[in-house]
Amino acid sequence: MIRPRATPAIAEDEAARKGAIRQANEALILGAGERVFARTGFNGATMAAIADEAGLPKANLHYYFGSKAELYRAVLARTLHDWLVPMDGLVAEADPRQALEAYIRAKMAMGFERPDASRVFANELLHGAAELGALLRTELRAMVLAKARVIEAWVAGGRMAPVDATHLFFTIWAATQTYADFDLQVCAVLGRDALSDRDRSRATEHVVALMLRGCGLG
Known part of the structure; x- marks a missing residue:
């Protein structure tokens, strides 16, 4: 079965939705990073602790921020x-x-x-x-x-x-x-x-x- 091709408007809406999700997740992670780095310093902080603070899987952090x-x-x-x-x-x-x-x-x-x-x-x-x-x-x-x-x-x-x-x-x-x-x-x-x-x-x-x-x- 041939699926109908997405119209430009639908594609733009999907891109906007994904962009909004990305911005929201990045803001959530950055906020969690602020709190954890403030409490423990850079050396004491871990990506696992920041993920817990953000309420996100650790894999999500590495998706948005590589390290x-x-x-x-x-x-x-x-x-x-x-x-x-x-x-x-x-x-x-x-x-x-x-x-x-x-x-x-x-x-x-x-x-x-x-x-x-x-x-x-x-x-x-x-x-x-x-x-x-x-x-x-x-x-x-x-x-x-x-x-x-x-x-x-x-x-x-x-x-x-x-x-x-x-x-x-x-x-x-x-x-x-x-x-x-x-x-x-x-x-x-x-x-x-x-x-x-x-x-x-x-x-x-x-x-x-x-x-x-x-x-x-x-």
Whole structure:
């Protein structure tokens, strides 16, 4: 029996369905990888443990990511990409106060929502950035230099107080990521087992106000 040939529309729908399944599975695996790598480090993590965390057969992990090292690099690259996206709002025509506030709030929210991503990233840096080094020297450096020029233009135009634009980013990263990387310390000092929504809001408002005042925008 001759089967009817699939129409272009049906083929496109099937390709879209498979693409959506692939994206969903990759996101599930990357999320599981974040959590396992954060708990055990690269050396302590296993593909079996990540598969259990994701609720998928181990074979699925190897289908999407050929090795633990490949998955680890993908976790780091996704984290860096997600951290860079909020910087897109720092453009010359933007209002400095609104743009910087939106960026700081986005960084705080990501730290609270995906603390394991921040911890994996920090641990990679503490161990010499063997996997991240190239991305830091290229993608991250290019983005920071470009956005520093925007801030320098705002300063030159009298739109905000004089600041060292490049070091401003270091300060923002330190202030925002500490709530993920050192949450145990924060919780201990505040007498909490975990930060509540009220604690997170208090922290966010404090960091936003402090940074904006330092930029003459408070």
